[in-house]
Amino acid sequence: xxxxxxxxxxxxxxxxxxxxxxxxxxxxxxxxxxxxxxxxxxxxxxxxxxxxxxxxxxxxxxxxxxxxxxxxxxxxxxxxxxxxxxxxxxxxxxxxxxxxxxxxxxxxxxxxxxxxxxxxxxxxxxxxxxxxxxxxxxxxxxxxxxxxxxxxxxxxxxxxxxxxxxxxxxxxxxxxxxxxxxxxxxxxxxxxxxxxxxxxxxxxxxxxxxxxxxxxxxxxxxxxxxxxxxxxxxxxxxxxxxxxxxxxxxxxxxxxxxxxxxxxxxxxxxxxxxxxxxxxxxxxxxxxxxxxxxxxxxxxxxxxxxxxxxxxxxxxxxxxxxxxxxxxxxxxxxxxxxxxxxxxxxxxxxxxxxxxxxxxxxxxxxxxxxxxxxxxxxxxxxxxxxxxxxxxxxxxxxxxxxxxxxxxxxxxxxxxxxxxxxxxxxxxxxxxxxxxxxxxxxxxxxxxxxxxxxxxxxxxxxxxxxxxxxxxxxxxxxxxxxxxxxxxxxxxxxxxxxxxxxxxxxxxxxxxxxxxxxxxxxxxxxxxxxxxxxxxxxxxxxxxxxxxxxxxxxxxxxxxxxxxxx
Amino acid sequence: xxxxxxxxxxxxxxxxxxxxxxxxxxxxxxxxxxxxxxxxxxxxxxxxxxxxxxxxxxxxxxxxxxxxxxxxxxxxxxxxxxxxxxxxxxxxxxxxxxxxxxxxxxxxxxxxxxxxxxxxxxxxxxxxxxxxxxxxxxxxxxxxxxxxxxxxxxxxxxxxxxxxxxxxxxxxxxxxxxxxx
Ligand SMILES: [Cu+2]
Numbered sequence: 001x002x003x004x005x006x007x008x009x010x011x012x013x014x015x016x017x018x019x020x021x022x023x024x025x026x027x028x029x030x031x032x033x034x035x036x037x038x039x040x041x042x043x044x045x046x047x048x049x050x051x052x053x054x055x056x057x058x059x060x061x062x063x064x065x066x067x068x069x070x071x072x073x074x075x076x077x078x079x080x081x082x083x084x085x086x087x088x089x090x091x092x093x094x095x096x097x098x099x100x101x102x103x104x105x106x107x108x109x110x111x112x113x114x115x116x117x118x119x120x121x122x123x124x125x126x127x128x129x130x131x132x133x134x135x136x137x138x139x140x141x142x143x144x145x146x147x148x149x150x151x152x153x154x155x156x157x158x159x160x161x162x163x164x165x166x167x168x169x170x171x172x173x174x175x176x177x178x179x180x181x182x183x184x185x186x187x188x189x190x191x192x193x194x195x196x197x198x199x200x201x202x203x204x205x206x207x208x209x210x211x212x213x214x215x216x217x218x219x220x221x222x223x224x225x226x227x228x229x230x231x232x233x234x235x236x237x238x239x240x241x242x243x244x245x246x247x248x249x250x251x252x253x254x255x256x257x258x259x260x261x262x263x264x265x266x267x268x269x270x271x272x273x274x275x276x277x278x279x280x281x282x283x284x285x286x287x288x289x290x291x292x293x294x295x296x297x298x299x300x301x302x303x304x305x306x307x308x309x310x311x312x313x314x315x316x317x318x319x320x321x322x323x324x325x326x327x328x329x330x331x332x333x334x335x336x337x338x339x340x341x342x343x344x345x346x347x348x349x350x351x352x353x354x355x356x357x358x359x360x361x362x363x364x365x366x367x368x369x370x371x372x373x374x375x376x377x378x379x380x381x382x383x384x385x386x387x388x389x390x391x392x393x394x395x396x397x398x399x400x401x402x403x404x405x406x407x408x409x410x411x412x413x414x415x416x417x418x419x420x421x422x423x424x425x426x427x428x429x430x431x432x433x434x435x436x437x438x439x440x441x442x443x444x445x446x447x448x449x450x451x452x453x454x455x456x457x458x459x460x461x462x463x464x465x466x467x468x469x470x471x472x473x474x475x476x477x478x479x480x481x482x483x484x485x486x487x488x489x490x491x492x493x494x495x496x497x498x499x500x501x502x503x504x505x506x507x508x509x510x511x512x513x514x515x516x517x518x519x520x521x522x523x524x525x526x527x528x529x530x531x532x533x534x535x536x537x538x539x540x541x542x543x544x545x546x547x548x549x550x551x552x553x554x555x556x557x558x559x560x561x562x563x564x565x566x
Numbered sequence: 567x568x569x570x571x572x573x574x575x576x577x578x579x580x581x582x583x584x585x586x587x588x589x590x591x592x593x594x595x596x597x598x599x600x601x602x603x604x605x606x607x608x609x610x611x612x613x614x615x616x617x618x619x620x621x622x623x624x625x626x627x628x629x630x631x632x633x634x635x636x637x638x639x640x641x642x643x644x645x646x647x648x649x650x651x652x653x654x655x656x657x658x659x660x661x662x663x664x665x666x667x668x669x670x671x672x673x674x675x676x677x678x679x680x681x682x683x684x685x686x687x688x689x690x691x692x693x694x695x696x697x698x699x700x701x702x703x704x705x706x707x708x709x710x711x712x713x714x715x716x717x718x719x720x721x722x723x724x725x726x727x728x729x730x731x732x733x734x735x736x737x738x739x740x741x742x743x744x745x746x747x
Contacts, residue, residue: 057733091570128730134707135690135731174572217691217706244569254568258578260587261569282703284620284711291618292605300598307594308587315586316569368605369614375702376693376728443700445693445728449736453726456737457645457668460697460724516572531585538586545597552601556608562699564613564716565683 003506004095010501011249011406014511018099019089019162023082024407025106026155027400030078031491033113034393037070038484042477045432048378049474050451050467057449061126064447068129069120072231072388073148074113079396080186080238081105081155086403087183087241088162093511094171097161101154108151116144128447130224133204133215142205149201153194156187172514178255178262179248182241185265189234192273196226221280229276235388236306237268239350239395243313246347246398250338253320256312256534264312267305275299278366282375291368303363310355311541314348315534322527322534330536346398346422353426354391357433360548362387370555373562376447378470379440386433389480394426397487404491410498418490424483431476435469441558442466616703616713623710628663628686635661636671644672644741651743659684660715662725664692664705666732669725669740675717677744683715693729696742702728717744 007014043063046054055063089096096102118140119125125137163184166172176184200223206212244261247253255261277294280286321333338344361383365374374380401421405412412418444451444466451470453460528535575581609615640650651672654660656679663670665688675681685694687707694703699719703711727738 057736061730061733132691132729172572174574174576175578177571178569178573216708218709221704221706248569248571252568256587257581257583258573259581260583260591262578280704282616284704284706284709285618287618288609288615292609296602296605300602303601304591304594304598307598308591311590312587363601367601369608369612372614372616372701372703374700375704376695377700377702441700443695443697443726445695445726447730447735448728451736453736453739455734456739457647457649458724458739458741460726460739463698514572516574517568528586532589533584534586538590541590542593545593549597552604556604556612559614560612562614562701563696563718564680565701565713566613566615566617 003508005093005509005511006504006506007511008406013090013406014093015407016089016095017506018102019085019096020407022096022099022102022106023085023090026078026082026085027403027407028495029106029110030075030082030396031400031488033070033075033078034484035488037067037075038481040067040070042481043067045474045477047449048451049471051471052474053450058123058126060449061128061447062120062123065126065128066117066120069116069145070113071393072129073145074109076235076388076392076396077148077152078109079400080190080234081109081152083238083242083396083399084155084159084183084187085162087180088159088166091177091180092163092166092172093514094162094166094169097158097165102158105151105154105158108154109148112144112146112148112151114144115140115147119144130228131204132224133207133217133220136208139205139208142201142208146198146201146205149194149197152190156190156194159183159187170513171511174516178258179241179245181262182237182244182265185268186234186237186241188269189230189237189273193227193230193234196223196230200224200227218283218285221283225276225279226273229279230273232384232388233268233272233275235392236272237265239354239392240265240309240313242395242399243309243347243351244316246343246402247313247317247320249402250341250344250347251317251320253316256315256319260308261312264305264308267301270301271298272302272305275302275366278371281368281371288368295366295368299366300363303359306355306359307541310351310359310544311534311537313351314540315537318534318537319527327527330539333536340419342418342422343398343402346394346401346426349422349426349430350391350395350398353386353394353430353433355544356547357430358383358386358391360544360551361437363548364552364555367552369559373555373559374440376445377440378436378444378446381446382433382436382438382440385429385436390426390429390433394422394429397425398422400491401487404494405498405501408495408498409501409504410494411501413490413493413498417486421483421487421490424486425480426483428476428478428480428483432473432480435473435476439466439469439473442469444470614701619712621710621712622708623686625686625688625707628710629688631684632661632663632670635659640671641674649740654681657681662694663688664694664727664738665689667727667734667738669727669738672741672743674743674745676747677717677720678747680714680716683713684710685713686710690731691729692727692731692738695726695728697724697726699723704729717742720744720746
């Protein structure tokens with residue numbers, strides 16, 4: 001048998017050669033699509049900057065559709081497949097299941113993405129990411145998405161297969177690590193999501209070629225959002241896993257308790273998929289009971305899960321730092337954190353941005369009545385840029401900056417530039433989210449080429465502040481894209497020109513079984529005060545809660561001021 | 567045990583939990599429950615709710631109803647395109663039609679009166695956005711959505727389409743006048 005396993009001398013991770021190659025391919029494809037989608041995003045932001053308006057209407061809708069599809073599906077899913085392979089084969093020191101099928105999955109995703117892109121570029125499929133029927137797109141648009149989804153689904157099943165192999169061949173002792181558990185959560189949600197995608201996209205494709213005469217628009221929206229929203233919950237589970245992983249990699253942090261962190265992931269599996277109902281709050285015909293059950297009763301248990309991770313991730317870092325001696329006051333642990341290390345700063349900005357902006361705005365706008373104030377305004381993209389870009393994408397970027405040198409056995413190219421990546425990208429995106437949310441609160445609609453309504457029979461002007469906010473959004477997008485360009489330069493540069501480190505030495509023997517630490521279970525008695533091992537994190541969490549409560553009631557106050565309707 | 571290693575013991579759910587986690591989970595759960603109960607509370611005591619009243623309708627039939635409504639209550643015409651301005655009786659039915667790329671007709675409502683406000687689409691999906699008060703609904707073909715609306719403030723309001731509906735989407739703009747009795 002060919003030598004198959006190598007141990008990384010710096011990190012101690014064990015790589016199975018076929019898994020390593022698949023991870024490399026999926027991660028590189030992801031970064032290339034991120035670069036493409038980022039440039040499309042810049043064009044979108046520069047068009048929505050009223051004084052610039054760089055594209056004409058037709059090109060704008062084409063580019064906006066491309067930006068949505070490339071970013072939300074292609075970049076993110078390619079990276080997630082790489083992450084699933086990493087969290088199974090690498091973390092568990094296992095061989096990967098059916099590597100050949102892994103290449104089939106990779107190829108299907110590539111072909112699917114190419115076919116859909118072709119349909120979009122041809123201009124015949126400017127139907128936006130949501131492609132709501134009965135507005136038609138070219139059949140190729142739907143067909144490419146189906147192929148892409150099938151490829152991704154195969155990747156997910158390879159993950160499950162690898163877990164089964166690792167278990168059978170006893171490559172690890174005890175239970176899977178927390179990070180793998182989080183990846184498992186993401187994979188389970190992915191199966192649900194892709195099933196919803198199949199249920200809606202296959203009939204829509206048949207409709208587009210004339211085989212089915214009609215698709216009910218409300219039913220379309222209901223099932224589509226099972227795909228559209230739940231796919232974002234895959235991202236949440238994936239980036240929370242990355243937060244834990246980076247806390248472990250950078251600080252050697254341990255979960256405060258396995259029970260709480262795993263329990264929170266379990267709440268995602270049970271409850272998070274119904275949260276997609278909040279996209280339908282302004283739709284005709286859905287009952288109040290249905291809306292309240294779906295958006296609140298169950299969703300808030302998923303919100304609880306996110307609030308728990310919001311404490312346990314920084315809490316685990318705080319404990320690790322205090323145990324290293326940074327035990328003074330409330331925040332010494334945070335001040336002494338390695339802010340110049342982009343792996344850490346990216347992860348931490350992702351955590352803060354996702355929690356304070358994405359999380360709070362998502363829950364508030366998803367509550368049954370507040371939704372009427374912001375449905376389909378640019379507040380919505382503001383919110384989801386806070387979750388998917390500031391949260392997920394930035395976490396994935398931080399992970400990539402750590403993973404690429406390890407995978408390709410090269411030193412980081414231009415490490416001074418790498419330091420800037422999370423700051424430029426994080427602050428640029430963070431400002432964008434706030435400006436878009438502000439403009440949305442003033443009524444500016446999303447997916448709108450011209451907020452001045454040129455060519456209309458009527459005139460209407462949004463408040464001057466709304467125009468200013470959209471201009472500031474354009475400026476912030478430039479900052480974010482600069483950060484993204486630095487990221488691509490660092491990653492591509494590392495792969496092509498990074499100084500080689502150790503050569504790969506694959507060995508014929510199987511790696512040693514992965515064991516957990518042997519220490520017995522004790523609390524964190526020596527640090528913090530009064531059973532609070534992470535008092536600084538607790539103070540930050542209470543601060544988050546305060547903003548949450550105020551923002552929730554401010555929005556209901558605003559709602560109370562508009563026309564009465566029932 | 568680190569997050570990328572197996573837990574120290576297989577039976578990880580027996581690991582003791584720090585007090586900081588217990589306290590936080592309790593506080594967070596209370597807040598989640600407050601948010602949960604606030605929605606039905608607002609549904610009963612708040613004045614801005616949509617309870618889901620809607621009817622399946624054939625788009626052609628809906629267009630016919632709108633035309634009937636316009637014929638009965640038009641008070642004048644506006645703009646170069648001679649769009650009818652319709653002033654329905656207080657408390658009566660109001661019909662608004664969304665189609666590529668206009669809202670039809672212009673409405674003139676009385677402040678403080680309640681109307682049964684119908685909205686539907688003749689073709690694709692549209693978004694009903696009333697500015698500057700910023701209330702927003704989705705408009706679907708085949709569904710007649712009914713809102714009991716009470717305009718509380720006199721003035722000139724814009725109706726913006728905020729769901730992408732094709733190349734001229736940004737021109738899909740109209741008026742609602744709210745007048746004092
Ligand atoms: Cu429209």
